[in-house]
Amino acid sequence: MIGEIGSSTIMSRTGSRYGAQSLLTLLAIAMLAGTNLAHAAPAAAAPAWAGVWRGTVGTAAVRVCLQHDDYQDIGAYYYLRHLTIISLGKLGEQPVWTEAPNSDRAAKGPLWRLTTITNTHLQGSWSAGTQTLPITLDRVALAKADAEDSGTTCGNPAFSLPRFTKPILVRKPATLNGIIYTRILVDPGRQFEQSGTETFQLRGTTPAMRRVNAALYATVPTGPENATYFTCSMAALGQNGLDGDDSSTLKPLILMKNWMVSEDDEENDCGGAHPNSDVRYATWDLRSGAQINLYDWFTTAALTQTINDRGSKNAYVTVAFRPAFKHLIDVAYSRDDPECRDTLAEADAWDPRLTEAGIAFTPELPHVAQACEEDALVSFAQLTPFLNTTGRAQIAAFRKELSPSRRK
Structure with a gap:
């Protein structure tokens, strides 16, 4: 973590969607490669x-x-x-x-x-x-133990691999703001009836649209090595002999010709102390096919960013808010009860997303305080003094594309 600037240090992490499950994924890959088997x-x-x-x-x-x-x-x-x-x-x-x-x-x-x-x-x-x-x-035969093997027997792929069957994909048309897209529902089989994955695809064949669709399709499993419900199941079996469950729904919240905001809602119970739930947002520039880091739109009068573990799959960004900018977020936070206000001070990350009225900042809180995870919506007018040239231009382009009835 970088040193505190002013009164607030906020961290935003990117990388593996399921943290510790990546270890099991690596183990499954090794098993499937057929090179690390030992009949010990x-x-x-x-x-x-x-x-x-x-x-x-x-x-x-x-x-x-x-x-x-x-x-x-x-x-x-x-x-x-x-x-x-x-x-x-x-x-x-x-x-x-x-x-x-x-x-x-x-x-x-x-x-x-x-x-x-x-x-x-x-x-x-x-x-x-x-x-x-x-x-x-x-x-x-079990997988040969290595540095990343949890050492559990029931969590070993040798036990679970026969359970994996090719998932069934169901495609359904959908519409948002008059734009047609395709929902993709992934059925992992009745043996994983508490799990499932949903994502979507946009229309279009431009290079930018192909990049977006490839990223959206990445959650669709092609085998046991990248099926998160399968690695979650193995983790739970190794912990307590019970099956795990993992579900995720990726959907568009805002969809226009050149802009999209998506929501990824994930829930899993992989054998830990308690189930996990997480909601992440992403803003997309459909002209380039790139996912936008909204923090790049702000000047150093608002915040500073530091990339930690640069180049690794576990890279994360540490974002430090300046006091004046953090004050805007604190005032905009929608909960007034003292308990949540006190918890807010402990938030070590905020997830920003573009909305039709401004940028919403959602705190990432400990499991016991997740009921306090509500948006702090800061209007475009309030954000303007803290925006750099790129941020002002991007927001102007976004708002211009909104229909008059949706501009706020």
Whole structure:
């Protein structure tokens, strides 16, 4: 972080959309490349049953993960015919697993009882009520551990890769401000029924429009290595043996001939302490096909910017507001309750977006304070003294394109 200027230092980050999930994405890529596979037995401290397994419950094909941790033994499995995760939890010290972990009916099952355990083979029985089925499992090769491997068994791609199926894309026409575009809905399959992705495409074949559409299409997965719902699922499985869920909706808020403002609304639960939600905005110049950094429109009387980790995928910009400019934002913030006002002082980043009436600044706050994430809308007239030559010209061009009824 750069040193504080005046009274406010605000950070804006760019890079990976899902932070820690990028590590799992890298691991998935390594697995898919087929160069880092090793058929190794569990670590010396781990019991022989720990690992990824394939085989049958009765006559039905399954894939299973059993993970040993000092604080908790967890597991999961799925039938290859429907690919839906069923969680497992170990009961006591014996190799008995329940399909109702962390519940008051855990001991009632259904239950797995392992009777033959070697480094390469498991045998036992599945029981529910009066029904009993044989279990036969053989070990599956894991990804070779490296510096970025979380080390979890249930989070290893060897367990989850068979769950990935080619997503189905559904295209629907839509209109905003009289301009036609195409919504793209990504269905990842019923095994990921709580997840999904939506984006859109604009009409046009100019080089600028192709650049915009390529950026908008980047959220559409082409395989498990860039399907965020898949890497989220692996992260959650490694944490607690439960499936994760991840959804994102990318849509236009303002759409004109030469300008667009998009909103990316993301929600996920990938096994952390709590679910995550995030809304990001982007302003696009459709004449050039470029995404605009609105902070570039301001003079140093308003703010300064520093690019940290320049050239890396985790690069982020530190933006320091000058007191007079920060005062405009504080006054424009829409919440009057003291609790949110106090929380506002702790915001370490503001996400700006172009609106028909000015620029809205949205604070990025901790999870517990996200209810206070409301816009501070600063009008064009208030912004004018802080705009550089480029900013004034760009805003004039934007406002000229607005219809008279939409100018504010």
